[in-house]
Amino acid sequence: MSGIEALLSELQDIPAETDRALVRQKSRDFFWYSPVLKRQLDKLTAEAVVSPRSEDELARVLAACVRHRTPVTPRGAGTGNYGQAMPLCGGIVLDLSGLDRVLWAKPGVVRAQCGAKLGEIDAVTRASVGGELRFHPSTRRTATIGGFIAGGSSGIGSCTWGILREPGNILGLRLMTMEESPRVLELRGPDIQKANHAYGTNGIITEVEMPLAPAWTWVDLIAGFPTLEAAARFADGFTRQDGIVKKLVSVIDAPVPQRYFKAFEGVIPDGVAVVLLMVAEPFLDLVPGLLAAYGGTELYRRETEAADVPLYEYSWNHTTLQALKTDRSITYLQTLFPPPSHLAKVAEMAERFGDEVPMHLEFVKFGGEVCCFGLQLVRFTTEARLAEIIAAHEAAGCPIFNPHAFTLEEGGMKKVDTLQLAFKREADPHGLLNPGKMLAWENPDWTPRDGVHLFEAAG
Amino acid sequence: MSGIEALLSELQDIPAETDRALVRQKSRDFFWYSPVLKRQLDKLTAEAVVSPRSEDELARVLAACVRHRTPVTPRGAGTGNYGQAMPLCGGIVLDLSGLDRVLWAKPGVVRAQCGAKLGEIDAVTRASVGGELRFHPSTRRTATIGGFIAGGSSGIGSCTWGILREPGNILGLRLMTMEESPRVLELRGPDIQKANHAYGTNGIITEVEMPLAPAWTWVDLIAGFPTLEAAARFADGFTRQDGIVKKLVSVIDAPVPQRYFKAFEGVIPDGVAVVLLMVAEPFLDLVPGLLAAYGGTELYRRETEAADVPLYEYSWNHTTLQALKTDRSITYLQTLFPPPSHLAKVAEMAERFGDEVPMHLEFVKFGGEVCCFGLQLVRFTTEARLAEIIAAHEAAGCPIFNPHAFTLEEGGMKKVDTLQLAFKREADPHGLLNPGKMLAWENPDWTPRDGVHLFEAAG
Numbered sequence: 074m075s076g077i078e079a080l081l082s083e084l085q086d087i088p089a090e091t092d093r094a095l096v097r098q099k100s101r102d103f104f105w106y107s108p109v110l111k112r113q114l115d116k117l118t119a120e121a122v123v124s125p126r127s128e129d130e131l132a133r134v135l136a137a138c139v140r141h142r143t144p145v146t147p148r149g150a151g152t153g154n155y156g157q158a159m160p161l162c163g164g165i166v167l168d169l170s171g172l173d174r175v176l177w178a179k180p181g182v183v184r185a186q187c188g189a190k191l192g193e194i195d196a197v198t199r200a201s202v203g204g205e206l207r208f209h210p211s212t213r214r215t216a217t218i219g220g221f222i223a224g225g226s227s228g229i230g231s232c233t234w235g236i237l238r239e240p241g242n243i244l245g246l247r248l249m250t251m252e253e254s255p256r257v258l259e260l261r262g263p264d265i266q267k268a269n270h271a272y273g274t275n276g277i278i279t280e281v282e283m284p285l286a287p288a289w290t291w292v293d294l295i296a297g298f299p300t301l302e303a304a305a306r307f308a309d310g311f312t313r314q315d316g317i318v319k320k321l322v323s324v325i326d327a328p329v330p331q332r333y334f335k336a337f338e339g340v341i342p343d344g345v346a347v348v349l350l351m352v353a354e355p356f357l358d359l360v361p362g363l364l365a366a367y368g369g370t371e372l373y374r375r376e377t378e379a380a381d382v383p384l385y386e387y388s389w390n391h392t393t394l395q396a397l398k399t400d401r402s403i404t405y406l407q408t409l410f411p412p413p414s415h416l417a418k419v420a421e422m423a424e425r426f427g428d429e430v431p432m433h434l435e436f437v438k439f440g441g442e443v444c445c446f447g448l449q450l451v452r453f454t455t456e457a458r459l460a461e462i463i464a465a466h467e468a469a470g471c472p473i474f475n476p477h478a479f480t481l482e483e484g485g486m487k488k489v490d491t492l493q494l495a496f497k498r499e500a501d502p503h504g505l506l507n508p509g510k511m512l513a514w515e516n517p518d519w520t521p522r523d524g525v526h527l528f529e530a531a532g
Numbered sequence: 533m534s535g536i537e538a539l540l541s542e543l544q545d546i547p548a549e550t551d552r553a554l555v556r557q558k559s560r561d562f563f564w565y566s567p568v569l570k571r572q573l574d575k576l577t578a579e580a581v582v583s584p585r586s587e588d589e590l591a592r593v594l595a596a597c598v599r600h601r602t603p604v605t606p607r608g609a610g611t612g613n614y615g616q617a618m619p620l621c622g623g624i625v626l627d628l629s630g631l632d633r634v635l636w637a638k639p640g641v642v643r644a645q646c647g648a649k650l651g652e653i654d655a656v657t658r659a660s661v662g663g664e665l666r667f668h669p670s671t672r673r674t675a676t677i678g679g680f681i682a683g684g685s686s687g688i689g690s691c692t693w694g695i696l697r698e699p700g701n702i703l704g705l706r707l708m709t710m711e712e713s714p715r716v717l718e719l720r721g722p723d724i725q726k727a728n729h730a731y732g733t734n735g736i737i738t739e740v741e742m743p744l745a746p747a748w749t750w751v752d753l754i755a756g757f758p759t760l761e762a763a764a765r766f767a768d769g770f771t772r773q774d775g776i777v778k779k780l781v782s783v784i785d786a787p788v789p790q791r792y793f794k795a796f797e798g799v800i801p802d803g804v805a806v807v808l809l810m811v812a813e814p815f816l817d818l819v820p821g822l823l824a825a826y827g828g829t830e831l832y833r834r835e836t837e838a839a840d841v842p843l844y845e846y847s848w849n850h851t852t853l854q855a856l857k858t859d860r861s862i863t864y865l866q867t868l869f870p871p872p873s874h875l876a877k878v879a880e881m882a883e884r885f886g887d888e889v890p891m892h893l894e895f896v897k898f899g900g901e902v903c904c905f906g907l908q909l910v911r912f913t914t915e916a917r918l919a920e921i922i923a924a925h926e927a928a929g930c931p932i933f934n935p936h937a938f939t940l941e942e943g944g945m946k947k948v949d950t951l952q953l954a955f956k957r958e959a960d961p962h963g964l965l966n967p968g969k970m971l972a973w974e975n976p977d978w979t980p981r982d983g984v985h986l987f988e989a990a991g
């Protein structure tokens with residue numbers, strides 16, 4: 074009996090899958106967005122998928138895996154786009170989508186199990202307390218809340234609320250440790266950062282408590298501008314309108330929407346840069362005047378819920394996906410254009426890279442200031458050229474959250490998160506949770522080398 | 533029969549008051565906050581107070597006043613602190629406190645008559661749709677919504693939502709014109725600025741439609757800091773926390789709270805600068821860590837509704853009122869410390885004026901940026917010295933919204949608001965509404981002279 078067979082036999086009635094094709098399917102996320110990750114991770118697969126249906130079952134799975142020293146890769150919906158949920162060392166994929174209950178909602182706050190889908194949480198809280206999650210990734214219709222917190226960062230709503238890391242955007246996390254006798258901890262306040270965006274390397278999030286924003290009737294709008302600069306200036310000004318309730322302010326330069334937004338064929342004139350907006354219905358009166366002040370024209374308007382495909386599925390990382398549907402050579406960047414000179418830097422990079430790196434910006438609040446993330450498309454040629462483009466952005470003062478790296482440190486802040494590392498020592502002493510994703514676990518003194526390290530680490 | 537008697541006789545059953553003492557009482561607001569305005573306005577009184585109970589009655593009053601060419605000074609609760617509601621030219625005070633119905637509320641939006649009190653609107657919307665006004669002056673318990681919009685600007689909640697002038701903070705105004713046959717207009721979108729903060733000079737606001745924020749359980753907090761600088765840095769950082777729901781971030785330097793905040797005797801150690809906070813209950817977990825990071829200590833915590841006197845009645849213009857209760861020689865400034873160098877300018881002015889101008893700051897969002905308004909106390913000596921202090925602030929790049937002037941132009945932007953002036957030509961062709969408050973009506977080319985003009989205009 075193989076190690077995995079022995080493990081599974083101990084789990085008795087807890088659902089488990091060993092069919093190779095099915096296991097391979099659940100061993101994959103959206104890593105293939107990146108040609109670099111595609112090369113590195115394409116062949117990986119776990120040995121089994123285990124799907125606990127309750128916290129008790131989860132505890133039994135984790136305890137057994139500790140006894141067997143079996144690596145565990147947690148998985149929500151597997152929509153991560155940096156290979157966060159790719160099993161680097163075999164073992165099991167821990168499918169958490171069965172822990173999907175919304176536990177309670179009161180005005181302003183919801184508590185749900187980790188596997189609840191974002192859109193479903195919103196449906197429940199909208200109906201029961203008139204609230205919804207402050208923000209969500211563009212994968213709202215499929216992604217889980219646990220996966221968003223463990224693997225995501227920001228999204229539709231971040232133009233108002235900032236990113237997950239800003240204090241207050243997560244109120245509580247219930248977490249199970251990876252020990253012979255798994256413990257359950259409730260993290261609140263600053264402790265939340267121990268497990269937020271840790272790729273599930275230092276505990277399994279079983280429940281989350283999230284603040285709610287009012288659930289408005291949202292309206293999708295597309296506005297056209299003669300230039301990228303005009304679109305970006307409007308987007309910046311609009312994001313600063315604290316009195317206008319909004320959820321999305323995206324800028325996408327020509328020719329991206331014209332070429333890749335099939336659903337909007339004929340809507341967006343050639344050469345026009347667009348701004349995608351989601352605005353709460355009562356504030357629509359104010360949009361035409363603001364558009365006019367920046368030389369913009371309204372091209373499209375529709376209630377979000379009434380649209381076949383909501384506009385947010387053309388924003389954030391979905392913009393890249395829409396392009397990939399037509400052109401498999403497209404990949405992307407994730408850039409911070411830091412305030413207060415973000416607009417100047419956008420202009421500088423747009424000028425420098427032209428159509429090789431078509432501009433796509435998401436306007437957000439970040440540390441209390443308006444600025445923008447670049448989720449620029451890249452017409453991929455070689456890994457070396459991609460590394461060059463990244464290095465040039467960083468040299469110009471535009472940090473890259475590298476979506477072509479699958480480790481926490483390389484993708485994120487380019488340094489060891491000592492809080493998360495210390496917490497992993499407590500919560501996963503054997504290093505079995507999503508192994509290989511936290512470089513600091515193997516090497517606490519890890520520091521980045523320049524530029525190309527990004528592509529060599531797992532090379 | 534005098535002009536007023538003739539007018540009143542036409543109004544029949546509409547309540548009117550001519551008793552001199554009672555009329556004088558309703559001819560006064562909080563102008564006496566300013567020693568300058570006290571000298572200028574103390575003797576003024578209207579000839580009668582008329583109190584319509586419906587829009588129909590209001591129309592009859594206005595039509596009659598137009599026929600008689602009787603000046604009309606609208607009045608909500610008379611809590612304005614720059615003499616906005618002082619009748620400069622006799623005539624009637626139009627008491628609007630009888631138009632006090634909350635008309636409807638739905639999630640996110642309320643519509644009320646102009647005379648509804650702010651606190652009562654909140655009570656209705658909290659109970660019916662879980663919402664409350666985004667922000668309110670510290671006179672929330674007495675002031676009317678119409679008076680706030682016509683005469684106020686900002687307040688508790690502006691740390692999140694900005695000021696009334698920011699688009700979206702007012703959704704609609706219903707307005708009656710001052711003509712032989714009064715018309716009723718609904719102003720929406722950018723048109724709202726025609727009557728927002730116009731001191732009732734260009735129409736009577738009869739109804740308002742306002743956006744609502746979620747009605748959280750608010751908690752009052754006082755934190756102490758060793759220095760003004762530390763308190764201001766914390767306040768600035770706290771206001772930038774977009775994930776933490778807050779309604780108040782005030783900084784008050786020693787010795788103001790120690791000397792004048794009677795209810796907090798013993799709570800605030802000598803020499804300590806305080807920050808007053810209102811934070812929504814679910815976010816309290818995050819306060820201690822943030823305080824510690826800035827060297828702050830929590831001194832007081834209590835649910836806002838449970839306190840005898842809510843903390844907000846020590847903030848905004850109430851800080852001055854608390855000081856005035858003990859020391860009649862206190863007056864105040866209203867200063868913009870513009871971003872991004874607001875903290876440096878605060879330090880510069882604190883250094884320069886010391887205890888002659890004790891520092892009081894309200895942190896706000898303003899044009900999409902965090903900055904602070906100064907509502908500094910001033911130990912008043914002479915008008916000339918007050919003018920000097922004001923001029924010094926303006927010369928140092930800190931504009932003063934002068935609370936020692938009763939005209940729109942001198943108190944506010946130091947220039948003619950052409951939109952409001954044009955609208956007055958339409959809505960009040962005979963110049964009968966609150967005459968003398970819009971300088972541009974008499975002189976459309978009005979421009980400010982430097983410094984002392986502020987005290988000469990009505991000298």
Ligand SMILES: Cc1cc2nc3c(=O)[nH]c(=O)nc-3n(C[C@H](O)[C@H](O)[C@H](O)COP(=O)(O)OP(=O)(O)OC[C@H]3O[C@@H](n4cnc5c(N)ncnc54)[C@H](O)[C@@H]3O)c2cc1C
Pocket residue numbers: 102103146147148149150151152153154157158169187188209210211212215216217218219220221222223224225226227228229271272273274276277278279389390391394507
């Ligand atoms: C088209 C597209 C658009 C996207 N848009 C955005 C966006 O706008 N913003 C954004 O932030 N992300 C975005 N993403 C990334 C991703 O979709 C989101 O972060 C999503 O929320 C992940 O949820 P999931 O359930 O799919 O997580 P998964 O991909 O299953 O997991 C993500 C990570 O979390 C870990 N994990 C999952 N569940 C748990 C748990 N309960 N406890 C501990 N660890 C766990 C996994 O091991 C993995 O490391 C996008 C991806 C795609 C493909």
Ligand SMILES: Cc1cc2nc3c(=O)[nH]c(=O)nc-3n(C[C@H](O)[C@H](O)[C@H](O)COP(=O)(O)OP(=O)(O)OC[C@H]3O[C@@H](n4cnc5c(N)ncnc54)[C@H](O)[C@@H]3O)c2cc1C
Pocket residue numbers: 561562605606607608609610611612613616617628646647668669670671674675676677678679680681682683684685686687688730731732733735736737738848849850853966
């Ligand atoms: C202690 C104290 C604290 C204060 N704090 C603040 C604060 O934090 N923020 C702030 O903005 N203000 C503040 N104020 C000023 C004032 O209290 C507020 O602006 C308040 O909202 C005014 O409402 P009111 O009903 O008393 O208006 P009033 O004083 O009665 O009227 C104000 C102005 O509006 C006009 N007006 C009134 N009703 C109408 C109407 N229906 N149509 C047209 N014109 C009308 C009047 O003619 C007058 O010009 C403060 C004042 C005091 C004394």
